[in-house]
Amino acid sequence: MPKVNDVADIVDILGVGYGPSNLGLAIALQERNVGVAADDRITSVFVEKQPEFRWHPGMLLPGATMQISFLKDLATQRNTRSEYTFIEYLSQQERLTHFINLQTFFPSRVEFHDYLTWAADKVDADVLYGYTATEIAWKGDYFEVVVASADGAWRTLRARNIVLAGGLSPTLPLGVLPTDRVFHNHRILDHLAALPEPQHGKFVVVGAGQSAAEVVSHLHQRYPDAEVHGVFGKYGYSPADDSPYANRVFDPEAVEDFYSSSPRLREQLIAYHRSTNYSAVDLALIEELYSREYGERVAGKRRLFVHGASELSTPLEADRGVEVSVLHRPTGRRERLICDAVVYATGFRPLDLHAILGGLADDCVFRPDGTPEVERDYRLRTNHMVKGGIYLQGGTEHSHGLTSSLLSNIAVRSGELVESVVTRSMRHAVLTN
Ligand SMILES: Cc1cc2nc3c(=O)[nH]c(=O)nc-3n(C[C@H](O)[C@H](O)[C@H](O)COP(=O)(O)OP(=O)(O)OC[C@H]3O[C@@H](n4cnc5c(N)ncnc54)[C@H](O)[C@@H]3O)c2cc1C
Numbered sequence: 001m002p003k004v005n006d007v008a009d010i011v012d013i014l015g016v017g018y019g020p021s022n023l024g025l026a027i028a029l030q031e032r033n034v035g036v037a038a039d040d041r042i043t044s045v046f047v048e049k050q051p052e053f054r055w056h057p058g059m060l061l062p063g064a065t066m067q068i069s070f071l072k073d074l075a076t077q078r079n080t081r082s083e084y085t086f087i088e089y090l091s092q093q094e095r096l097t098h099f100i101n102l103q104t105f106f107p108s109r110v111e112f113h114d115y116l117t118w119a120a121d122k123v124d125a126d127v128l129y130g131y132t133a134t135e136i137a138w139k140g141d142y143f144e145v146v147v148a149s150a151d152g153a154w155r156t157l158r159a160r161n162i163v164l165a166g167g168l169s170p171t172l173p174l175g176v177l178p179t180d181r182v183f184h185n186h187r188i189l190d191h192l193a194a195l196p197e198p199q200h201g202k203f204v205v206v207g208a209g210q211s212a213a214e215v216v217s218h219l220h221q222r223y224p225d226a227e228v229h230g231v232f233g234k235y236g237y238s239p240a241d242d243s244p245y246a247n248r249v250f251d252p253e254a255v256e257d258f259y260s261s262s263p264r265l266r267e268q269l270i271a272y273h274r275s276t277n278y279s280a281v282d283l284a285l286i287e288e289l290y291s292r293e294y295g296e297r298v299a300g301k302r303r304l305f306v307h308g309a310s311e312l313s314t315p316l317e318a319d320r321g322v323e324v325s326v327l328h329r330p331t332g333r334r335e336r337l338i339c340d341a342v343v344y345a346t347g348f349r350p351l352d353l354h355a356i357l358g359g360l361a362d363d364c365v366f367r368p369d370g371t372p373e374v375e376r377d378y379r380l381r382t383n384h385m386v387k388g389g390i391y392l393q394g395g396t397e398h399s400h401g402l403t404s405s406l407l408s409n410i411a412v413r414s415g416e417l418v419e420s421v422v423t424r425s426m427r428h429a430v431l432t433n
Pocket of ligand 1: 016017018019020021022047048049050054056059066067068093131132134165166167168204209320356393394405406407408
């Protein structure tokens with residue numbers, strides 16, 4: 001493998017992944033460094049495996065909207081005067097007045113993607129696009145991180161602190177192997193673009209969450225002659241609770257409440273409010289799907305089928321298609337389908353810390369259930385050998401609550417991370433003087 005030049009300098013922060021979380025951090029860092037003497041500025045570099053900034057591009061379905069208010073952008077809740085707010089973006093695009101007339105808090109996902117890309121282009125940050133962080137080691141005074149590009153080039157970077165923001169990985173049910181026709185929803189647009197013209201005129205979508213319902217809706221519109229079968233274990237799609245009091249679980253203050261609760265209370269709180277985020281669908285989309293299905297009943301020409309209380313057999317590749325059967329659990333009735341594709345909207349799992357940290361994971365403290373011990377400032381608890389901070393953006397639902405993998409708290413959390421790095425480096429300077 002060719003090795004490209006090492007970066008000799010040790011930066012204060014090395015961010016792994018450059019999605020919205022570490023983009024929010026880059027903005028908070030830039031704003032913190034304004035007016036600070038050069039020697040006291042916090043230095044940083046970010047590594048992103050994608051070739052450019054992209055936010056879940058495979059799910060930018062036409063018409064899909066954000067699940068949070070645009071005011072929960074990358075900056076507003078930390079600094080209302082930031083140059084990186086969604087309102088500033090709208091103003092720069094000369095769309096502010098038009099957006100106001102829309103009378104919504106929930107922009108389209110396509111527009112929010114454009115906002116994030118605008119912010120990534122604008123912020124003054126060193127980002128190594130096209131590189132994956134593959135190894136992290138503690139070298140006594142700093143972390144050494146090996147990063148590799150897809151064409152085999154690699155280099156090492158050094159940093160006093162690491163911020164892991166690698167996002168979530170798609171999961172398929174046990175025994176389901178991905179193929180060109182059997183895939184997770186996360187990259188559905190790419191898969192559909194590569195799919196030959198539908199032969200069987202049938203699609204199956206597994207799952208009962210927001211993404212599943214969005215994919216059902218998209219396939220139904222995109223293939224006007226095809227049947228679309230939604231299959232899931234619940235009796236029906238159920239609405240996401242975005243009512244004002246329940247929405248408080250996403251407030252910055254909720255992180256404090258959650259963190260100071262006992263493990264048992266945390267579990268209870270997550271269970272009470274699961275329907276704000278998991279296996280739940282926007283009510284408007286549920287009503288829209290139901291009304292389409294009802295319209296088809298009236299017209300006597302059905303092609304949208306929602307199979308609740310059901311489960312899907314493991315897909316088998318058939319002649320230019322996939323064979324599955326849908327079991328209706330209450331009656332035991334089975335329906336065999338040969339379809340063009342099966343889409344699994346079956347969720348995600350957090351970044352595998354053991355995979356990314358390798359041997360360094362042995363220096364971190366894990367709980368019996370495998371989740372890491374995380375300090376309030378999002379630092380992994382480590383043994384005393386590791387002096388640098390390994391911070392997590394994501395993967396802290398068990399300790400910091402439901403905002404962990406969402407956009408809701410990025411602005412405030414980024415500010416807290418910067419504050420923690422600054423405070424800890426000042427303490428280090430005092431101790432070493
Ligand atoms: C379709 C979809 C819609 C969503 N809509 C909303 C919403 O409306 N509201 C909301 O709050 N949340 C939403 N979410 C949740 C989502 O997790 C957040 O929106 C957001 O993506 C979190 O940002 P992140 O930076 O933590 O993770 P990500 O956006 O996943 O970014 C992580 C980045 O790290 C990179 N990476 C991973 N490992 C490495 C490595 N080893 N080296 C280098 N780079 C690496 C990845 O390529 C990726 O770009 C949605 C999720 C999906 C899938």
